[in-house]
Amino acid sequence: MSWVAVALSRTLGRRPLRVMHGGTPVVLFRDGPAIRALPDRCPHRMAPLSAGKVTGGLITCPYHGWQFDGTGRCRAIPGQIGALPVVQMTALQATERDGIIFVAPPGTTAQPFTHAVSGAPPVLRLVESRTRGTVLDVAENILDATHTHYTHRGILRGLSAKRYTVRVDITGGPDWVEARYTGEDRQHGLVSALLDDDRSVSVGRFRAPGIAELEFWGKGGLKLSTTFHLRPDGPDHTGGIGILAGPRDGGLGHLKAALFLPFFRIALAQDRRILRLCAENAQPGQKPVIGPLDILRQDIALILSGQPPRAATTPRSLHMLL
Ligand code: FES
Ligand SMILES: [Fe+2]
Numbered sequence: 001m002s003w004v005a006v007a008l009s010r011t012l013g014r015r016p017l018r019v020m021h022g023g024t025p026v027v028l029f030r031d032g033p034a035i036r037a038l039p040d041r042c043p044h045r046m047a048p049l050s051a052g053k054v055t056g057g058l059i060t061c062p063y064h065g066w067q068f069d070g071t072g073r074c075r076a077i078p079g080q081i082g083a084l085p086v087v088q089m090t091a092l093q094a095t096e097r098d099g100i101i102f103v104a105p106p107g108t109t110a111q112p113f114t115h116a117v118s119g120a121p122p123v124l125r126l127v128e129s130r131t132r133g134t135v136l137d138v139a140e141n142i143l144d145a146t147h148t149h150y151t152h153r154g155i156l157r158g159l160s161a162k163r164y165t166v167r168v169d170i171t172g173g174p175d176w177v178e179a180r181y182t183g184e185d186r187q188h189g190l191v192s193a194l195l196d197d198d199r200s201v202s203v204g205r206f207r208a209p210g211i212a213e214l215e216f217w218g219k220g221g222l223k224l225s226t227t228f229h230l231r232p233d234g235p236d237h238t239g240g241i242g243i244l245a246g247p248r249d250g251g252l253g254h255l256k257a258a259l260f261l262p263f264f265r266i267a268l269a270q271d272r273r274i275l276r277l278c279a280e281n282a283q284p285g286q287k288p289v290i291g292p293l294d295i296l297r298q299d300i301a302l303i304l305s306g307q308p309p310r311a312a313t314t315p316r317s318l319h320m321l322l
Contacts, residue, residue: 002104002108002110002112002208002209003095003102003103003104003108003110003111003112003113004021004022004102004103004104004209004210004229004231005100005101005102005112005114005229005231005241006019006020006021006026006028006101006102006103006231006239006241007019007028007100007101007128007241008099008100008101008126008128008241009096009099009100009101010099011128012028012029012030012035012101013030014030014054015029015053015054016028016029016049016050016052016053016054016059017029017050018040018048018050019101019103019239020231020232020233020234020239021037021092021103021231022105023232024039024040025039025040025041025048025050026038026039026040026092026103027039027040027048027049027050027059028094028101028103029054029059029070030054031054031057031069031070032057034070034094035094035095035096035101036057036059036070036091036094037091037092037093037094037103038059038068038070038072038089038091038092039072039089039090039092042061042063042066042068043074043087043089044061044063044064044066044087045063045064047061047062047063048062049061049062049068057069057070058075058076064077064078065077065078066078066087068089070091071088071091072088072089072090072091073086073087073088073089074086074087074088090106091106092104092105092106093105093106093107093108095112097112097114098114098115098124098126098243099124099126100114100126100229100241100243113207113211114227114243115213115225115227115243115245116213116215116225116227117222117225117245117246117247122245122246122247122248122253123245123246123247123248123249123253123254123256123257124243124244124245125243125244125257125260125261125264126241126242126243126244127241127242127244127261127264127265127268128239128240128241128242129239129240129242129268129272130233130237130238130239130240131237131238131240131271131272131275131276132236132237132272132275132276132279132280133236133237133238133275133276133278133279134232134236134238135210135230135231135232135238135304136297136300136301136304137238137275137278137279138212138228138230138238138240138275139206139210139212139228139230139300140294140296140297140300141271141274141275142204142212142214142226142228142271143179143204143205143206143212143214143296143300144204144294144296145181145204145320145322146293146320146322147274149163151270151271151274152267152270155263155266155267155270163321163322164183164321164322165183165319165320165321166181166182166183166319166320166321166322167181167182167183167317167318167319168180168181168182168295168317168318168319168320169182169315169316169317170295170296170299170311170315170316170317170318171311171315172299172308172309172310172311172312172315173308173312174308174312175207175208175303175308176205176206176207176208176303176309177205177206177296177299177300177303177309177311177312178203178204178205178206178311179203179204179205179295179296180201180202180203181201181202181203181204181322182200182201200217200218200219201217202214202215202216202217203215203217204296206296206299206300206303207303208303208304208306209231210229210230210231210304211227211228211229211230212227212228212230213225213226213227213228214226221247222246222247223246223247224244224245224246224260225243225244225245225246226242226243226244226245226264227242227243227245228240228241228242228243229241229242229243236279242264242268244257244260244261244264293320295318298310299311
């Protein structure tokens, strides 16, 4: 497993923070400029270290007060006279990028991916959300164009009932799949009116370990991208960190971001609601019907299970009305 976005930097202050990483709880804490990541389970009696305190780069367990440094080594056992036994937890790697905290297993050498906007420094806005449903359900929802007419009527679409024929090209690589939509005229929703007046191509992409990206390209280049870092968070929830990125455009980028963010939050709430309704309503074990326009779900599932998507060997194209 590589780097996983687990929290926004601003949510980690003086107190330790518990996050989920690869299905297990991890405690984050600050140690000067560094961020430390340890299993959130004291090796003594398994108390959550995140319920303890941090002082001078050491985290103190709330149960008997054992203290651990950022490498996972026990540095104090209150009441103990004489030498300390060696107690060593396996620390994880942690780092901050663009206001996001990433965690990786020890020995990970690659750098974390944050978002794909390159060139001039982009305008970034960060959001955090927690959604009922699996990473597969949430990733598919983010990348699915066909729900926007209904779930986001008026916000992303639906001021007009008119649909347009769109060509979709689906390609992939060893651990990613993307759908490229061409020929779509301007979407008739409020947000589209705000941002996308010359949009010509949009792209939805999923990449390992759990990154869903949407890109909106206009004639002058990339206009807006949203990158969601997803991870399992508890048995039936998915944690997500979203990055909205756009070109600076003089000062206009900031203005657009300020205008766009409230709509983005509304759309997120609409998605959270419908995904919760689906999850609560599903019968355990019932298989969903894969419709002809559910173009990415199976490939996302393959990537999540560590296999290459079918699109990596068999790219395909289709048309649909959006
Ligand atoms: S459980 Fe942590 S010190 Fe005892
Ligand atoms: Fe949505």
